[in-house]
Amino acid sequence: MKRLIYLALIASLAIILSSCVTTPIKPPITPAKEIYPQTAMPVLRQDVSHIVGPGETLWRISKMYNVPIKDISSANNLKTQTLGKGQRLLIPNAAPIVPVIPLYPSKKWKYIVIHHSATDEGNSLYFDKYHQGKGWGGIGYHFVIDNGTKEKQDGQIEVSPRWIKQEGGSHCRASNMNEKAIGICLVGNFNREYVSSKQLDALVYLVNILRKYYKIPLKRIIGHNQVLGARTECPGKNFPWPRFKNSL
Ligand SMILES: [Zn+2]
Numbered sequence: 001m002k003r004l005i006y007l008a009l010i011a012s013l014a015i016i017l018s019s020c021v022t023t024p025i026k027p028p029i030t031p032a033k034e035i036y037p038q039t040a041m042p043v044l045r046q047d048v049s050h051i052v053g054p055g056e057t058l059w060r061i062s063k064m065y066n067v068p069i070k071d072i073s074s075a076n077n078l079k080t081q082t083l084g085k086g087q088r089l090l091i092p093n094a095a096p097i098v099p100v101i102p103l104y105p106s107k108k109w110k111y112i113v114i115h116h117s118a119t120d121e122g123n124s125l126y127f128d129k130y131h132q133g134k135g136w137g138g139i140g141y142h143f144v145i146d147n148g149t150k151e152k153q154d155g156q157i158e159v160s161p162r163w164i165k166q167e168g169g170s171h172c173r174a175s176n177m178n179e180k181a182i183g184i185c186l187v188g189n190f191n192r193e194y195v196s197s198k199q200l201d202a203l204v205y206l207v208n209i210l211r212k213y214y215k216i217p218l219k220r221i222i223g224h225n226q227v228l229g230a231r232t233e234c235p236g237k238n239f240p241w242p243r244f245k246n247s248l
């Protein structure tokens with residue numbers, strides 16, 4: 001019996017020690033800049049559940065919730081720092097989620113093309129599976145702005161692996177936009193529904209960061225349906241163009 005307790009103690013000590021080992025995690029390409037709102041004001045912290053989206057690393061999730069990597073590792077008994085898509089994590093003592101937008105020096109990005117998902121629900125993980133099934137090699141957009149469905153918050157900005165790897169998109173073949181446009185998808189069908197105010201705020205926030213960094217003129221911020229040769233209603237007839245453009 002004593003021997004069993006001794007073995008159990010050794011095993012739990014090994015787990016604790018292994019979860020304390022942290023090596024710094026870097027994204028695949030180191031961004032030149034990373035934009036995320038920081039506040040000195042006290043915020044309400046709570047334990048939250050997070051489903052790992054495509055391209056998300058411990059390093060990114062740690063910044064999103066302002067929780068040290070080692071705290072996330074030990075709360076989830078992680079043996080490795082590699083996360084799987086769809087893995088559920090407990091984020092202990094998490095601050096309200098903030099977008100973390102990495103920026104990479106590039107001359108490639110000349111346009112921003114805005115899409116809707118044409119679905120009522122969705123998130124980056126959901127589109128990743130769908131686009132994988134179409135043979136597009138995973139999610140075709142660079143960013144997704146959620147609408148509060150599929151366990152994401154209304155107005156949450158998700159960064160796709162294509163952006164982190166600085167790859168062309170699979171969102172608009174017309175006019176070769178896949179190679180020169182940053183593709184942003186808002187979850188929703190805006191032929192029937194309306195862009196929520198949190199989604200619009202998030203879109204304005206994201207587009208302003210991108211257009212300033214890549215020096216993209218306002219006239220090159222367009223809807224999918226405004227691309228020459230694209231036959232689509234995307235991002236839907238209810239997309240609030242005047243409100244959006246006036247907010248930039
Ligand atoms: Zn589209």
